[in-house]
Amino acid sequence: SQQGEEDPQALSIQEGENATMNCSYKTSINNLQWYRQNSGRGLVHLILIRSNEREKHSGRLRVTLDTSKKSSSLLITASRAADTASYFCAIRPYGNNRLAFGKGNQVVVIP
Amino acid sequence: DTEVTQTPKHLVMGMTNKKSLKCEQHMGHRAMYWYKQKAKKPPELMFVYSYEKLSINESVPSRFSPECPNSSLLNLHLHALQPEDSALYLCASSQDGQGDTGELFFGEGSRLTVL
Numbered sequence: 587s588q589q590g591e592e593d594p595q596a597l598s599i600q601e602g603e604n605a606t607m608n609c610s611y612k613t614s615i616n617n618l619q620w621y622r623q624n625s626g627r628g629l630v631h632l633i634l635i636r637s638n639e640r641e642k643h644s645g646r647l648r649v650t651l652d653t654s655k656k657s658s659s660l661l662i663t664a665s666r667a668a669d670t671a672s673y674f675c676a677i678r679p680y681g682n683n684r685l686a687f688g689k690g691n692q693v694v695v696i697p
Numbered sequence: 698d699t700e701v702t703q704t705p706k707h708l709v710m711g712m713t714n715k716k717s718l719k720c721e722q723h724m725g726h727r728a729m730y731w732y733k734q735k736a737k738k739p740p741e742l743m744f745v746y747s748y749e750k751l752s753i754n755e756s757v758p759s760r761f762s763p764e765c766p767n768s769s770l771l772n773l774h775l776h777a778l779q780p781e782d783s784a785l786y787l788c789a790s791s792q793d794g795q796g797d798t799g800e801l802f803f804g805e806g807s808r809l810t811v812l
Binding site: 616688 | 703728802
């Protein structure tokens with residue numbers, strides 16, 4: 587499968603805690619992206635990491651990529667109630683302009 | 698606020714109706730996409746237009762007919778749909794869909810219910 591697969595599928599944490607999600611995939615990639623989706627809304631691009639990058643930061647987000655293990659992680663630090671959403675990883679396979687989404691990860695941040 | 702605008706936000710239609718979903722972006726992007734998303738599932742790619750030409754059709758049934766009148770507009774014409782086609786239809790755009798890295802900008806979606 588070209589899709590990314592997130593792990594865990596659902597996460598419930600207290601406000602202020604960190605949330606970590608993992609994504610695995612099976613094909614060679616050009617880049618891997620993370621998106622957030624609030625309930626019933628469109629997806630919002632969070633961060634993109636290229637295949638030759640190992641780590642990237644954006645505000646409270648930290649993404650790592652291990653191409654040897656074909657896996658990525660998304661860390662949200664100091665979570666807020668507003669971070670409650672579904673988070674999807676998406677891979678752009680090498681030589682392919684399809685963006686394939688993983689199953690998604692529901693994160694609930696309890697105030 | 699998203700820079701990709703989708704109308705209508707909600708649509709209810711019967712199986713014999715003909716309706717259209719519309720999408721507009723003014724970011725100068727040359728690639729536009731239609732995705733279908735069922736509840737608690739990831740978006741599934743349906744169509745990709747690149748430079749106003751259909752470049753990807755993911756074996757979508759012919760009751761869904763895409764149209765790209767110009768680089769800013771994308772339509773999805775609906776005819777003789779089935780109840781299982783009820784879903785959130787998401788439009789997205791990216792810089793050019795070929796050599797770009799492919800960050801997608803999504804609209805808020807059109808929630809379709811087929812009775």
